[in-house]
Amino acid sequence: MDCTHLEAVREEVSKCVKCGLCLSVCPLYEEVPRELLFARGRNIVCEEILSGRSFQWQVLAERLSWCLGCNRCGRSCPAGLKAAEVTFALRAEAIRQKGLPLFKALLPHLITHRGSFGLLLSLVSLFQGFWIRNRPFLRHLPGFLKGLRLPPVRFPPLRYRVAERLVPRGKRILKVAFFLGCATEYVFQKAALNFLRFLLNRGVEVVLPRGQVCCGMPFYGWGDRKGFQLMVSKNLKAFSAVDFDYLLTLCPSCGQVLKGFYPDLMAGKTLDFTELVVGLLHKGEGLRGSLAGKRVTYHHPCHLAAQKGIEGQPEKIIKTMEGLEFLESPNGCCGMGGSFAMEHPELSQKMASKRLKELLKTGADVVLTTCPGCILQLSHTAKREGASLEVIHLAEVLL
Ligand code: SF4
Numbered sequence: 366m367d368c369t370h371l372e373a374v375r376e377e378v379s380k381c382v383k384c385g386l387c388l389s390v391c392p393l394y395e396e397v398p399r400e401l402l403f404a405r406g407r408n409i410v411c412e413e414i415l416s417g418r419s420f421q422w423q424v425l426a427e428r429l430s431w432c433l434g435c436n437r438c439g440r441s442c443p444a445g446l447k448a449a450e451v452t453f454a455l456r457a458e459a460i461r462q463k464g465l466p467l468f469k470a471l472l473p474h475l476i477t478h479r480g481s482f483g484l485l486l487s488l489v490s491l492f493q494g495f496w497i498r499n500r501p502f503l504r505h506l507p508g509f510l511k512g513l514r515l516p517p518v519r520f521p522p523l524r525y526r527v528a529e530r531l532v533p534r535g536k537r538i539l540k541v542a543f544f545l546g547c548a549t550e551y552v553f554q555k556a557a558l559n560f561l562r563f564l565l566n567r568g569v570e571v572v573l574p575r576g577q578v579c580c581g582m583p584f585y586g587w588g589d590r591k592g593f594q595l596m597v598s599k600n601l602k603a604f605s606a607v608d609f610d611y612l613l614t615l616c617p618s619c620g621q622v623l624k625g626f627y628p629d630l631m632a633g634k635t636l637d638f639t640e641l642v643v644g645l646l647h648k649g650e651g652l653r654g655s656l657a658g659k660r661v662t663y664h665h666p667c668h669l670a671a672q673k674g675i676e677g678q679p680e681k682i683i684k685t686m687e688g689l690e691f692l693e694s695p696n697g698c699c700g701m702g703g704s705f706a707m708e709h710p711e712l713s714q715k716m717a718s719k720r721l722k723e724l725l726k727t728g729a730d731v732v733l734t735t736c737p738g739c740i741l742q743l744s745h746t747a748k749r750e751g752a753s754l755e756v757i758h759l760a761e762v763l764l
């Protein structure tokens with residue numbers, strides 16, 4: 366059988382020594398102890414397909430949905446196996462063999478029309494209360510949308526609320542390009558606007574190319590390589606038309622895909638915003654923030670931990686913020702994992718409740734994090750469980 370995507374990871378898979386260490390760190394294996402679903406099992410499945418065994422792609426696609434994309438398995442593998450790449454390759458192969466459902470096939474084309482897509486999201490966000498109250502209606506939605514809980518969506522999209530080029534009043538020290546990302550552009554506009562102000566006050570010029578679109582992470586994640594390539598080509602066109610020192614993002618999922626799967630023109634310049642903030646801080650400088658007097662903890666997003674170059678920058682920033690009390694929290698996964706929360710809403714919520722309990726145990730009033738997905742998941746869970754805990758994007762509180 367012709368398995369193009371699996372051939373590309375043949376060498377990677379052959380590194381597996383079947384030690385099982387990946388299972389001991391997998392947050393899902395703890396909840397669903399079915400070995401074949403996770404990294405070691407996927408390597409075995411991949412090897413078997415490559416050696417000619419036939420599988421039912423529909424069944425395999427369901428099995429492959431049991432993954433948060435956190436790459437804890439890859440980071441702890443003693444053989445240095447890139448486990449996430451094997452998962453993505455298996456998903457891409459499953460899509461190549463069995464095709465995409467209509468909704469997923471149309472989404473890349475819809476998402477590139479930023480104004481219309483934003484309007485559609487706003488309408489879904491406004492009327493979802495009705496859908497959720499009248500549950501039978503959910504049965505008629507595509508499977509992908511069944512776990513949907515959209516937060517209030519801002520309209521118009523952020524690109525229509527700010528100029529394409531923002532110039533600081535004083536001396537310019539750097540020029541950065543800003544990657545909007547869907548969550549920032551449509552939901553977390555306050556964090557983005559605040560952060561843009563922070564950059565301008567520090568002498569950083571910012572360009573926001575109008576032609577940019579989604580980073581493509583959802584498409585890469587569920588195996589739609591064509592959809593992903595459409596995003597790459599549009600973003601490359603938009604960003605190659607401007608000159609910049611760094612490409613910044615407020616979303617770790619965008620950062621992960623830009624650093625990991627984009628051509629060097631963008632990948633080589635991509636920074637999570639926390640990397641730049643730490644670089645801008647003067648030695649011993651205290652940062653002003655809007656959380657003076659609060660007890661604050663930090664939730665470390667899996668997709669940020671998985672990135673090259675991330676070594677505690679968010680915690681460093683929070684610890685330099687004046688007037689707040691910082692409380693350490695153990696690392697844990699919120700259970701969001703992009704489309705995982707939509708495919709397995711019950712387990713995803715169970716993991717979120719567990720993570721919420723850990724965060725509440727610290728005694729904090731506020732959880733800071735750097736991931737829009739984690740904020741949606743944790744704040745939704747806190748609200749549902751009646752916990753008085755605010756979950757805020759770190760970029761929103763920098764002054
Ligand atoms: S930790 Fe690495 S080598 Fe060990 S079973 Fe998992 S993937 Fe294979």
Ligand code: SF4
Pocket residue numbers: 390391392393394403404431432433434435436437438439448449
């Ligand atoms: S990426 Fe995370 S959830 Fe998926 S198999 Fe690896 S450790 Fe488990």
